[in-house]
Amino acid sequence: MKIPVTALALFSLSASVSFGGPSRGADPAALAPQPAPAASQDIFAGRIGEVVAANYHPLQDHRGQSVDMNKAYAAWKRTKKL
Amino acid sequence: MPTLARVSLVFAACAALVAVARADLPVAADLRNAFQQLDTDRNERINETEWENASFALFHRCDKNQDDTLELTEILHEALAASTFVRADENGDRRIDLNEYSHLRRAIFYTADIDRNDAIDFTEFELLRLLGEVGWTDVNKNHRIEFSELQASLGLVFAKADQNKDGQLTAAEATFLQPDTFAAIAKDGAVDLETLVASYKRRLLYG
Numbered sequence: 527m528k529i530p531v532t533a534l535a536l537f538s539l540s541a542s543v544s545f546g547g548p549s550r551g552a553d554p555a556a557l558a559p560q561p562a563p564a565a566s567q568d569i570f571a572g573r574i575g576e577v578v579a580a581n582y583h584p585l586q587d588h589r590g591q592s593v594d595m596n597k598a599y600a601a602w603k604r605t606k607k608l
Numbered sequence: 609m610p611t612l613a614r615v616s617l618v619f620a621a622c623a624a625l626v627a628v629a630r631a632d633l634p635v636a637a638d639l640r641n642a643f644q645q646l647d648t649d650r651n652e653r654i655n656e657t658e659w660e661n662a663s664f665a666l667f668h669r670c671d672k673n674q675d676d677t678l679e680l681t682e683i684l685h686e687a688l689a690a691s692t693f694v695r696a697d698e699n700g701d702r703r704i705d706l707n708e709y710s711h712l713r714r715a716i717f718y719t720a721d722i723d724r725n726d727a728i729d730f731t732e733f734e735l736l737r738l739l740g741e742v743g744w745t746d747v748n749k750n751h752r753i754e755f756s757e758l759q760a761s762l763g764l765v766f767a768k769a770d771q772n773k774d775g776q777l778t779a780a781e782a783t784f785l786q787p788d789t790f791a792a793i794a795k796d797g798a799v800d801l802e803t804l805v806a807s808y809k810r811r812l813l814y815g
Contacts (some may be wrong), residue, residue: 543684565670565682566689569709570696571716576688578715579695581751585710595706596676602664 618815633768634737635783643733653727656692656717667706677703715751722753731811738765738784746808766801776800 570576585593634642646654646662654662670683680702683715684690696704696712702750706711720728728736735758747757769781776798779790785799793799793807 565666566667566684566692567740569670569678569683570689570692570712571720571736573688573743574716574719574736574740575692575696575712577744577746578719578751579692579712581711581715581719583711583714583718584716585707595710598660598708599664599667599676602661603668606665608667608668 632741633765633784634741639734639737639784640730640786642737643730646733653729654733655727659713659717659728662709663710667709677705678709679703687698692807719751719753722758724752729815731808734784735808738762741765742768756811758808762805762808763801766804777804 570579575585585595610693633754643654644650646658648658648661649655667678670678672682672786673679674753680690680693685782693704696708698708698711716736717728720732722732722735735753739753739758739761742761744753744761745757746752753761765784766777769777769784771781777800779787782790782799782804789807790799793803795803799807
């Protein structure tokens with residue numbers, strides 16, 4: 527199953543378009559095309575990433591065992607048949 | 609260039625700027641939708657597994673050449689991101705591998721988990737999105753969002769949303785708030801900063 531882009535846009539700018547349009551008080555500026563979400567916005571959580579990027583969090587599971595993220599990612603890809 | 613054309617150009621530029629400014633704060637429906645997409649078991653919390661799966665999906669989408677690393681060109685679009693990229697690139701090889709990426713994503717998760725219960729509820733998710741737009745200063749450098757720090761950031765959110773600068777947010781201005789939340793805290797159809805901050809504190813403490 528392909529995951530919709532909106533599911534991945536964790537912290538992206540809103541770029542949705544309503545085809546119904548506002549019923550009243552329509553503001554032309556609000557109807558202008560919005561910028562497409564930038565991948566960096568998604569990954570870095572906007573300005574939060576700027577603050578926390580240098581923090582170190584050990585890659586461990588709940589039992590305190592180290593997790594090989596490459597293996598975890600490969601396993602995730604297999605479950606998604608990617 | 610003819611005067612009319614110049615005026616049109618300036619108007620178009622201004623309209624574009626206004627549109628971008630309005631796009632800065634996420635709107636309630638998008639916040640709810642994004643949260644539900646991550647909360648796959650529908651228990652109103654994003655746990656570590658859900659977060660990790662979503663992070664892998666995001667990584668996969670961005671890794672255009674599928675080499676299991678993110679290069680500058682695959683994700684960078686603005687100066688802020690470039691600065692963050694450099695910090696996240698622990699070994700300085702100008703790419704973010706899965707370990708570096710996971711360090712970053714886990715750091716974001718633990719920061720968003722304000723009440724430290726190993727999950728992100730909707731209020732925390734909403735705050736993460738809002739602070740992602742206006743910024744957050746980790747004053748005491750403890751890597752956690754404290755109430756005093758939250759208050760400062762919410763002041764920026766409020767200022768950005770308060771379009772007529774009257775110190776009150778109407779429903780039309782507080783578009784980032786869920787309608788039922790706004791209705792619960794509004795007095796005479798508006799919300800001031802003090803009420804907004806108190807509302808978030810209450811939701812964080814008592815759900």
